[in-house]
Amino acid sequence: MPCALVWFRHDLRLDDNPALRAALDGGFTPVPVHVHAPEEEGEWAPGGASRAWLHRSLTALDRDLRARGSRLVLRHGPTMPALQALLAETGAEAVFWNRKYEPATQPRDAAIKRQLRGQGVQAESSNGTLLFEPWELATQQGGPYEVFTPFWRSALLQWRAPVEWGAPARLPEMDEDIASLPVDALGLKPSPAWDAGFWDVWRPGEAGARDALEVFIDGALRGYRSERDRTDRTGTSHLSPHLHFGEIAPWRIAAGLERARTAANSADIDGYVRELGWREFGYHLLHHFPHTATQDLNPRFERFDWARPQPAMLEAWQRGRTGVPIVDAGLRELWATGYMHNRARMIVASYLTKHLRYHWLHGARWFWDTLVDADLASNTLGWQWTAGTGADAAPYFRVFNPVTQARKFDPDGRYIARWVPELAALPVPLRFAPWQQPDVLALAAPKYPRSPIVDLAAGRDAALAAYRKTGGD
Missing domain, CATH: 1.25.40.80 (Serine Threonine Protein Phosphatase 5, Tetratricopeptide repeat)
Structure with missing residues (x-):
């Protein structure tokens, strides 16, 4: 039976996998392969949390393949030379994969398809996403x-x-001589292991x-x-x-x-x-609109007066030390679990882009490095929506009041108490805006900021003033 490479990327499953199905339907023995080539992702190479998840997801995929009589072959990039080497080693006559849609990977994949077909290799891509x-x-x-x-x-x-398509209980056996790197050789696991808390919450695979x-x-x-x-x-x-x-x-x-x-x-x-x-x-x-991964979709914001980030204030936002409990809770949840509740994402994004008036890219890049679900399309859409600069966006003058948001969506202060535990001893009403009673705050949480790093009213007014300069109503 002839061989075909099945090139796995962001389709790390066996059920409902069009590329794997195409190989089997074509009468090929699949050679499952993953090529690690982050340098080909442009400026959006996978962040730390994504790499940590990928390590475990590849391990799970290899385990699932072995349970069916196959296995996953891991190689370092660049991708085209790695695929060429595997074609030579296996005598494979075809390469199947599922499409990716990021600005850097689409042209790369198209070039690979052209080159393979030019060599007489069957090269087919499908929608698996x-x-x-x-x-x-x-x-x-x-x-x-x-x-x-x-x-x-x-x-x-x-x-x-x-x-829906279920993968077969057994897959054709591969040649045991096909070499594979161990997953540890890809260097995906963070060091030190700051992701340790993730795996109490998540099970990749x-x-x-x-x-x-x-x-x-x-x-x-x-x-x-x-x-x-x-x-x-x-x-x-x-x-x-x-x-x-x-x-x-x-x-x-x-x-x-x-x-x-x-x-x-x-x-x-x-x-x-x-x-x-x-x-x-x-x-x-x-x-x-591939440019929107780094640029505003709404051209009006090309002249918007974003504030120059102050490193200490940006780090306070990143680490959940802004002095605004609901904002800090969201960012600490992110650091501890690689995830943040969707409502909290909107609140922390609004605080960064409106109250601090920092360009949304500063937040998007932090999310990119710390979220296990860091997806370029969704990340870009979410940040531009909140900042008011993108498609279907919330109006820039819609500034979330984080205190009001906390009272509405965390009415008992439990989310705040969980992720900002130094505030758990405060009465519930005070958890939302502890700076309103500084003496009580100092006694209960002496290390928590006495006030927000930017006054909420002043930050909102400055954001609206900057918006009016762009011609906003």
């Missing part, structure tokens, strides 16, 4: 969408989710993704629409890192939810599927 490829939906004028609601309306009208979906359906799905913004409750799916690394397909999630649909949870399911739609929208925007 999205419900809709970024170019499949267009406005009536034929252009890209820049507003979510009409985008999603069009998507729902054209919804044709793939049929396809089995972990399946379990997370089941837990969500059995638990947080009930009341999802009303509870998802509560930072003090487990009201979200926690599927985002599994989606980012392709450990589960979005259509398998949608299908699982559909099987669980009842009259009681129907609205919650629709609400969650809509969130999958926002993920699709982010990829749509990044494909059509």
